[in-house]
Amino acid sequence: MRSRPLLLVEDKPQDALTIKRALAELGMAERTIHAPTAGQALEYLRCGAHEKPALILLEFDIGGMSGLEFLRAVKSDPALRAIPVVVLASSQDRRDILQSFDLHAAGYIVKPFDDTAALEALKIIQEYWSLSYLPACHA
Amino acid sequence: MRDSRPVLLVEDDTIDAMTVRRAFRDLKVTNPLVHTVNGEDALTHLREEASEAPCLILLDLNMPKMNGIEFLGVVKTDPALKKIPVVVLTTSSEERDVVESFRLSVAGYIIKPVDYRNFVEAMRTINLYWTLSEIPVEEPEVADAFPTPAAGGR
Numbered sequence: 001m002r003s004r005p006l007l008l009v010e011d012k013p014q015d016a017l018t019i020k021r022a023l024a025e026l027g028m029a030e031r032t033i034h035a036p037t038a039g040q041a042l043e044y045l046r047c048g049a050h051e052k053p054a055l056i057l058l059e060f061d062i063g064g065m066s067g068l069e070f071l072r073a074v075k076s077d078p079a080l081r082a083i084p085v086v087v088l089a090s091s092q093d094r095r096d097i098l099q100s101f102d103l104h105a106a107g108y109i110v111k112p113f114d115d116t117a118a119l120e121a122l123k124i125i126q127e128y129w130s131l132s133y134l135p136a137c138h139a
Numbered sequence: 140m141r142d143s144r145p146v147l148l149v150e151d152d153t154i155d156a157m158t159v160r161r162a163f164r165d166l167k168v169t170n171p172l173v174h175t176v177n178g179e180d181a182l183t184h185l186r187e188e189a190s191e192a193p194c195l196i197l198l199d200l201n202m203p204k205m206n207g208i209e210f211l212g213v214v215k216t217d218p219a220l221k222k223i224p225v226v227v228l229t230t231s232s233e234e235r236d237v238v239e240s241f242r243l244s245v246a247g248y249i250i251k252p253v254d255y256r257n258f259v260e261a262m263r264t265i266n267l268y269w270t271l272s273e274i275p276v277e278e279p280e281v282a283d284a285f286p287t288p289a290a291g292g293r
Contacts, residue, residue, distance in 0.1 A: 084247075094276065097274075098222060106245075108274075108275075135234070136238070
């Protein structure tokens with residue numbers, strides 16, 4: 001994910017701020033695209049003019065189109081399906097975890113949301129997804 | 140890893156399997172490592188009643204009998220198995236393999252580092268990520284029971 005965009009789908013301003021701060025610290029600020037709703041995120045992904053992101057960070061409890069609906073939409077779209085989606089959630093609800101992995105999430109992380117813990121978590125996410133190869137996703 | 144269930148390694152190369160085992164030991168990963176030698180062998184293990192479901196599958200791609208991509212095709216369409224995260228661990232950096240694996244919902248695609256030190260680093264990162272991330276525990280209705288009855292328990 002070295003030089004490719006990262007799509008953050010997050011409707012809570014405070015959480016978005018915390019995550020963006022951590023991403024900035026990790027040198028990923030200018031590559032981060034923030035969509036405040038799942039609908040806008042889908043629109044962004046489906047627009048041919050945009051480079052497809054290397055990774056999607058998805059807030060599970062998002063208003064409007066839900067996190068699960070977004071996952072389902074992405075994973076049933078042949079052009080988007082290969083993009084890994086990591087769920088960020090505020091609960092450890094077993095059913096939410098099962099449903100997310102059932103819809104092919106590539107991780108489910110309970111938000112640790114003070115700055116230090118967020119930085120720690122995002123550092124691990126960055127390290128793992130930099131180690132992992134990612135599909136080139138030619139639109 | 141996040142929990143103490145086994146990690147299933149699907150790998151036909153004995154040396155590579157030993158390297159994973161050694162890395163687990165050096166990193167003090169306490170999850171039991173179950174080693175199967177190809178996709179068919181792994182499926183048999185996964186479908187055996189007596190086997191404890193793994194929390195994670197580490198999958199090689201180039202294997203005889205049933206290769207990694209064929210294995211993914213079966214596992215990711217089986218409702219009982221599809222939720223188990225699968226991380227590819229291979230020597231192939233071919234774009235076709237990467238794309239096909241992600242289309243089949245892998246949760247990571249890692250090229251085996253040749254050098255042991257880098258190999259341990261890679262395993263360390265995998266372990267960290269799958270400790271941070273929740274891992275689904277498939278279980279029929281019984282609330283909060285343990286994944287398997289403890290050995291010797293009544």
